Amino acid sequence: MSLILSVLEQGMIYAIMALGIYITYKILDFPDLTVDGSFPMGAALTCVLIAKGVNPLLTLPVSFLAGVVVGVLTGIIHVKLKVRDLLSGIIMMTALYTVNLRIAGRANFPIYNYQTIFDNDFVNKIFPAALKPYRTVIVVLVITLITKYLLDAYMRTKSGFLLRAVGDNDTIVTSLGVDKGKVKIIGLAIANGLVTLSGCVYAQQQRFFDVSMGTGTMVIGLASVIIGTSLLKKVTFVRVTSSVVIGSVIYKACVALALRMGLPSTDLKMITAVLFLIILVVSMDRNKTAKIKGGSAK
Amino acid sequence: MIELKNIHKYYNPGSVNELCLFQDFSLTINDGDFVAVVGSNGSGKTSMLNIICGSIPIDSGDIVVNGHSIVGKKDYLRHRKIGRVYQDPSKGTCPSMTILENLSIADNKGKPFNLRAGVNKAKIGEYKELLSTLNLGLEDKLHTQVGSLSGGQRQALALLMSTMTPIEFLILDEHTAALDPKTADRIMELTEQIVREKKVTTIMVTHNLRYAVEYGNRLIMMHQGEAIIDKAGEEKAAITTEDIMSTFNKISVECGN
Numbered sequence: 001m002s003l004i005l006s007v008l009e010q011g012m013i014y015a016i017m018a019l020g021i022y023i024t025y026k027i028l029d030f031p032d033l034t035v036d037g038s039f040p041m042g043a044a045l046t047c048v049l050i051a052k053g054v055n056p057l058l059t060l061p062v063s064f065l066a067g068v069v070v071g072v073l074t075g076i077i078h079v080k081l082k083v084r085d086l087l088s089g090i091i092m093m094t095a096l097y098t099v100n101l102r103i104a105g106r107a108n109f110p111i112y113n114y115q116t117i118f119d120n121d122f123v124n125k126i127f128p129a130a131l132k133p134y135r136t137v138i139v140v141l142v143i144t145l146i147t148k149y150l151l152d153a154y155m156r157t158k159s160g161f162l163l164r165a166v167g168d169n170d171t172i173v174t175s176l177g178v179d180k181g182k183v184k185i186i187g188l189a190i191a192n193g194l195v196t197l198s199g200c201v202y203a204q205q206q207r208f209f210d211v212s213m214g215t216g217t218m219v220i221g222l223a224s225v226i227i228g229t230s231l232l233k234k235v236t237f238v239r240v241t242s243s244v245v246i247g248s249v250i251y252k253a254c255v256a257l258a259l260r261m262g263l264p265s266t267d268l269k270m271i272t273a274v275l276f277l278i279i280l281v282v283s284m285d286r287n288k289t290a291k292i293k294g295g296s297a298k
Numbered sequence: 299m300i301e302l303k304n305i306h307k308y309y310n311p312g313s314v315n316e317l318c319l320f321q322d323f324s325l326t327i328n329d330g331d332f333v334a335v336v337g338s339n340g341s342g343k344t345s346m347l348n349i350i351c352g353s354i355p356i357d358s359g360d361i362v363v364n365g366h367s368i369v370g371k372k373d374y375l376r377h378r379k380i381g382r383v384y385q386d387p388s389k390g391t392c393p394s395m396t397i398l399e400n401l402s403i404a405d406n407k408g409k410p411f412n413l414r415a416g417v418n419k420a421k422i423g424e425y426k427e428l429l430s431t432l433n434l435g436l437e438d439k440l441h442t443q444v445g446s447l448s449g450g451q452r453q454a455l456a457l458l459m460s461t462m463t464p465i466e467f468l469i470l471d472e473h474t475a476a477l478d479p480k481t482a483d484r485i486m487e488l489t490e491q492i493v494r495e496k497k498v499t500t501i502m503v504t505h506n507l508r509y510a511v512e513y514g515n516r517l518i519m520m521h522q523g524e525a526i527i528d529k530a531g532e533e534k535a536a537i538t539t540e541d542i543m544s545t546f547n548k549i550s551v552e553c554g555n
Contacts, residue, residue, distance in 0.1 A: 154413070161395070161403045161416040168392040175390070175460065176407045177378035 002133075007256050009137050011249030012144040013201045014220055018228070018248045019151055019241060020194030021221030026229065026240075027167035028187045033089030033218055034074045035195045037096025038067050040214035042199025044103040047111050047209040056117045059200050060143070067196025068189040070096065075185030093214075100211055109209040116204035117143075136205060143201060147194065148241045154190070163187050195221075216272050223276045224248035230283040251275070300327040300350060300467065300499070305359035307345065307523075319345055320523040323359075331530075332493055332500045334510035336542060337520030338549070343503045346520070347469050350501075352376045364466075378408060381460035381498070383453070385472040390456025393445030397436060397455065400444050401425045404459035428458060432488065450481030454488060461492050468493065470502040474509065482506070486513060507539045517542075521549050 017039060024032040042063040049059050070092065078088040101107065115121070118136045127135050154160045166173045166183040173180040195217070203209050228247020232238050238246075258271045307320040319342050327333055337343050348354040350361065352373035361368050368376060383390055391400050402417045405425075422440070429437040432454045436447075444452060453473060461468060470489065474482035486509055493500050504510055510517055517534050519527035519542060527545060529537055 156416050157413045158403075158406055158411040158416050159413055161399060161406075162411045164395060165392045165403060168394050169389060171384070171389045172392060172403075174374045175377050175382055176403065177374055178411060179372070179374050 003256060003260070005133065005137055007253045008249060009140050009205060010202075011252035012137075012140045012245065013198060013205060014224065014252065015144050015198075015245040015248035016147050016201065017195045017198035017217060018221045018224035018244050019147065020191035020198070021218065022225045022229075022240070022244045023163070023187050023191040023194075025222060025225060027163060028184055028191075029167060030078075030085045030184070030188065031089065031218075032074065032188060032191065033086065034070060034092040034096070034188075034192055035089075035217045035221060036214045037093040037100065038070045038192045038195045038214075039199040039202075039217040040100050040209065040211060041066060041070065041096055041103065042196035043203035043209040043213060044100045044109065044211075045196075046200040046203045047109040048103055048105075050111050050114045050116065050204070051109070056115055056120060056204060059204070060117070060197060063200035064193040064197045067193040070196065071189035071192030072185055074192065075181075075188040078188075079181035079184055097211065100209075100214075104209055104211070107211045111203070111207050111209075116207065117201070118204060140201065140205070144245060147197070148245060151190075151194075152239060152241055159186070163190075216269055219272055219276045220251065223272075223279050224251045226279050226283050227251055299329050299362075299364055301360075301362040302326075302346070302349070303360040303362065305349065305361075306357045307349065307354075308357055311357070318523070320349075320356075320359075323523055323525075325518075325525060325528075327499065327501060329499055330497060331516050332514035333502065333516045333518060334514040335501060335503045335518045335520060336505070336507060336510045338546070341520040342523045343520050344471060347382075347471050347501065347503060350376075350467075351380060351382060351469060379466040380469055381463075381465040381467070382469040383456050383460050383471065383473040385475045387449045387452040387456060387476060390460060391444045391452050394443060396441050396443055397429070397447075398422065398425065398440040400455065400459060401428070401462070404462045407463040428462075431491075432458065448481075450477050450485065453477060453481075453485055457485065457488060457492065461496060461498065465496075465498060468496075468498045468500040470500065470504075472503050472505060475505060489513070507542050510542070511537055511539050519545060 017035065021032075021035065024030045045063055045066055046059040049062065050056055074088050074092045077083050077091060078085055083091070117123070118139050123135060123139065131138075155164065162173060162178060162183050163186065166180050166187070170180045173183055199214070224247040225244055226247070227250050228243035228245070229240060231250070232243035232246065235243075254275055255268070255271055258275070259265060259268070263271060302323060302325045305320045305323040309315070309317040309319060323342075325346075335343050335346070345354065349356055352368070352371060356369065363379075392403070395403070398417055402421075405421065426437040426440070434451055434454055436451060436455065444455065447455070453476075457473070473489070474485050477485060489502070490513055492498075500514070502509075502514065515534060516530040517527065517537060518525045526549070527542070
């Protein structure tokens with residue numbers, strides 16, 4: 001039971017990050033490695049703020065905004081300075097390592113004795129003792145769903161339409177008299193905002209920041225997006241954002257299963273990498289057969 | 299009015315592949331003109347459009363639109379007054395968005411893309427009416443993804459989208475080239491209809507000599523970066539496809555083909 005709970009908790013926390021990756025990878029076709037630095041940045045900021053006595057709820061918007069700034073910087077490096085997409089992300093990721101150390105002041109920062117969004121007077125009051133084990137998963141569910149619905153709502157605005165258009169066919173964005181570079185920067189800003197928000201929630205659930213906790217964020221996010229979108233492609237009533245959330249939970253379940261089968265937790269990153277490789281290869285196979293079956297579908 | 303003045307354009311300057319495309323090329327397009335541009339591959343037709351739209355820079359010369367030079371102006375800023383339809387039907391529409399969403403985004407050209415609802419429900423009736431002028435039955439498919447439409451349907455939609463908002467110039471870059479003959483004819487009829495209704499200054503590049511002769515009030519034939527035929531009004535009306543064909547053949551002989 002506790003295994004299922006922890007899969008759901010972590011899966012849904014990482015889902016917020018995966019929603020960001022969905023924007024960069026699927027919509028903008030931009031392999032944004034910045035996330036390996038912006039995820040721990042959310043954690044670092046959160047731990048420091050909470051240790052300083054800031055209301056845990058306030059760390060959510062603060063983290064999101066910090067991520068927006070980081071995304072804008074990556075965007076400017078790519079769009080204005082014309083650095084290739086992958087390199088722009090790597091530059092930011094590397095720089096953020098130092099930024100995160102500066103924010104936290106050291107390589108790890110525990111917040112065991114502080115109140116978090118999961119463990120504070122208010123939450124403890126409204127949840128009866130019987131529901132205490134489910135406290136975290138319920139709070140996570142609420143935050144993830146709110147984020148998902150906000151993103152869905154944004155995608156239906158004029159600005160959101162433009163973001164979808166730039167990924168679909170950036171020629172048309174120019175034809176509309178809009179700077180496609182600016183749209184890309186907005187997309188990267190929202191994406192990194194979500195990733196940093198995810199790091200913020202993760203830090204409060206784990207109750208610590210560690211400078212290396214961001215390694216592999218991009219891979220986990222990509223795996224979740226690919227699982228979600230390719231597994232639930234045929235199910236039309238599920239929105240893409242929902243499939244990404246579900247994909248993230250499935251991915252965490254796979255990792256948990258691998259650890260359960262006796263692999264030591266020090267092998268975690270290897271499991272992450274191998275699992276991602278398997279997912280990539282399998283989803284490519286699926287695309288191939290779909291193409292043959294579909295004929296001139298595209 | 300668009301004036302191209304003494305345009306010079308080299309590709310790959312300074313390398314062995316250096317190619318002079320335009321040398322002192324000048325052309326004036328008057329308000330209300332519907333210009334058909336023909337010419338062999340590499341003659342500079344599409345490059346001319348790209349120079350006007352800002353997709354490629356020029357080496358020297360001046361591009362003057364309504365009395366103001368637009369050299370150095372960013373392409374997306376120039377497109378605010380320009381509607382453009384491409385050869386590739388997929389370039390004028392967003393495949394993963396529905397017909398309604400595509401029309402909504404095109405309708406918002408020139409206005410801010412802010413956090414208001416992307417689709418204005420009050421305008422659905424208007425869009426349906428607009429689509430019904432195409433006679434393709436698209437008005438009943440508002441919620442269909444554009445990616446699942448045929449090339450002809452997409453091109454018709456692209457034409458509609460590029461002319462939805464007030465524009466000064468319509469640029470058609472071989473917009474019927476990827477379509478089957480019947481659909482191409484239909485798109486040309488639509489083009490004529492829209493150009494006439496909106497009275498928009500139009501430049502149409504085409505490889506179809508029949509369209510060049512049949513449509514428009516001016517015909518230009520490009521060859522090696524020069525306009526070797528430029529006829530307007532009655533002179534244009536008197537031109538036949540045979541006339542153009544014979545000039546085409548003459549050029550080919552000169553070039554050694």
